[in-house]
Amino acid sequence: MAATTSGVAGPRRPNPLEICAALCAGSLLTLMLLSNGMMAAHTTPIFASLTAHGVGTAVAVLLLALFWLRADKGPKAPRARAPLWAYLGGISGALTVVVSTVVVNSSLALTGTMALGLAGQVVLALIFDATGALGMERRLPRRNDLLALAAIIAGTLLIIFARGSAA
Amino acid sequence: MIWMILLGIGSGMLVTLSRQLNGRLALSTSAMQSSFWNHAVGFAVLVPCALVAGSLWPAEAASAHWFAWVGGAIGVVFVASGSWLIPRLGAALTGGLLVAGQMLSSVALDLLRGVDAMLALQLAGVVLILFGVYLSRRN
Secondary structure, three states: OHHHHOOOOOOOOOOHHHHHHHHHHHHHHHHHHHHHHHHHHHOOHHHHHHHHHHHHHHHHHHHHHHHHHHOOOOOOOOOOOOOHHHHHHHHHHHHHHHHHHHHHOOOOHHHHHHHHHHHHHHHHHHHHHHHOHHHOOOOOOOHHHHHHHHHHHHHHHHHHHHHHHHO | OHHHHHHHHHHHHHHHHHHHHHHHHHHHOOHHHHHHHHHHHHHHHHHHHHHHHOOOOOHHHHHOOHHHHOHHHHHHHHHHHHHHHHHHHOHHHHHHHHHHHHHHHHHHHHHHOOOOOOHHHHHHHHHHHHHHHHHHHOO
């Protein structure tokens, strides 16, 4: 699995399966935010995030059990154990909900929160890629990666502000 | 105000940080296992937060629409996808393509629901995003 990322070829272009997976996952995010937003409006943002994480934990257990039942149980090559800090992604995920709830309710509103969030997300991602932070492979983006990002960001900002100005 | 702006940028950085950590965990385990830990650890953090903020079970919870309950199940697949993608594409391209999918689907959803605020501008955004996805495929 990790073999696809090793080697000296440097950043490669994404294949159609990866593009499709990312676009589908992004669509799932739209549905997830719709669902969590519905719960947040009906109860509180914290409770919405709490239930999302609780339901998510239960569903992940079910899926892992299903995978485990279907998996080939033969001997496997041992893999290096993950460092303990790698288990902490859920903390920053949970914190995101709290922080963005505060910002959405400020004068920045939803439009400002989304635009700033997008900026923070992309800037840190570029820093992570360029430095190979947190045990991931270092990769300098290709010129077309940067152009692609710029076009996606510009299009996203257009959509965000079109909605914001109409609201 | 400056603090709110910094917090807004910070909330986006937290998304990237979380995805990077989950991706690292997936390298040693699997994408689905990283998604499990993401949700379990997040849940453990949110229980005390919910207790401080009020209660673990607000009165309105019981009457919530069924769709309000499925976000977590969708999130499991979303986080696992991110963990699968990030070692392959890197943080920036993964984030960019996920945002592309999010925006394209949300415009489609708005059209389906008959919400068409400044449609021309939004469609221009869609064209730019599609062009960006096309560019990512080029050498």
